[in-house]
Amino acid sequence: MDIAIPSQLDEVTRLLAGQPLLALALAALFVSILGGLLRAPLPLLGGFIKGLGNLGLLAAFLLTLAQFARFNTGFDLDIPQLGMERQSVEGRETRVPMARDGHFWITAKINGVERDFLVDTGATLTALAPATADAAHIEPPSVRRSVAMRTANGTVAADLVTIDEMRFGNIVARDLDALVAPGLGEQNVIGMNFLSRLASWRVEGRTLILVPNHPQPDAEV
Numbered sequence: 615m616d617i618a619i620p621s622q623l624d625e626v627t628r629l630l631a632g633q634p635l636l637a638l639a640l641a642a643l644f645v646s647i648l649g650g651l652l653r654a655p656l657p658l659l660g661g662f663i664k665g666l667g668n669l670g671l672l673a674a675f676l677l678t679l680a681q682f683a684r685f686n687t688g689f690d691l692d693i694p695q696l697g698m699e700r701q702s703v704e705g706r707e708t709r710v711p712m713a714r715d716g717h718f719w720i721t722a723k724i725n726g727v728e729r730d731f732l733v734d735t736g737a738t739l740t741a742l743a744p745a746t747a748d749a750a751h752i753e754p755p756s757v758r759r760s761v762a763m764r765t766a767n768g769t770v771a772a773d774l775v776t777i778d779e780m781r782f783g784n785i786v787a788r789d790l791d792a793l794v795a796p797g798l799g800e801q802n803v804i805g806m807n808f809l810s811r812l813a814s815w816r817v818e819g820r821t822l823i824l825v826p827n828h829p830q831p832d833a834e835v
Contacts, residue, residue: 642670708783712820722782737805
């Protein structure tokens with residue numbers, strides 16, 4: 615009789631490697647149960663181990679809440695997105711895997727400041743959160759150009775600004791028009807005015823593939 619346990623363990627290992635929060639929660643649960651079993655013969659040690667397990671469970675819960683808040687409300691707690699695959703460069707292409715929320719997120723440097731961006735093919739222009747614009751020292755021109763922008767909270771006035779440089783993967787865009795609007799909260803968006811500058815872009819399965827006209831050295835972002 616064939617035993618498939620090794621292959622099943624390998625599948626479980628791969629699953630947990632791609633789901634670090636689940637791995638953290640399971641490890642914390644195991645430690646908490648172990649501590650509970652040890653409390654009778656070794657009260658001090660058992661209580662200490664159980665406390666560690668409970669802290670791990672609390673950490674997993676809080677990190678899960680942080681990711682949910684980021685993906686569903688745009689509220690950014692500046693906590694690393696555990697388990698989110700990063701974009702990579704393969705040949706002339708920058709490849710961006712789909713996140714668990716069903717969207718494509720790109721980590722880019724704006725005038726040297728690193729921020730996350732949601733790729734939105736329904737957005738005409740790239741948009742920056744006010745905090746991102748401030749950090750990247752992007753200010754409206756002396757003669758302000760404002761446009762009306764529709765958001766989930768209604769129509770708001772947005773300033774039209776220029777990004778000196780946006781860089782990620784093997785892609786660099788300079789003098790890129792963008793909007794800065796308070797209605798965005800903490801969310802940054804890459805719009806069609808950026809995508810239209812590329813030689814091509816496409817989605818294959820769960821991967822966004824971006825091909826620049828002039829590939830640059832990998833920005834390691």
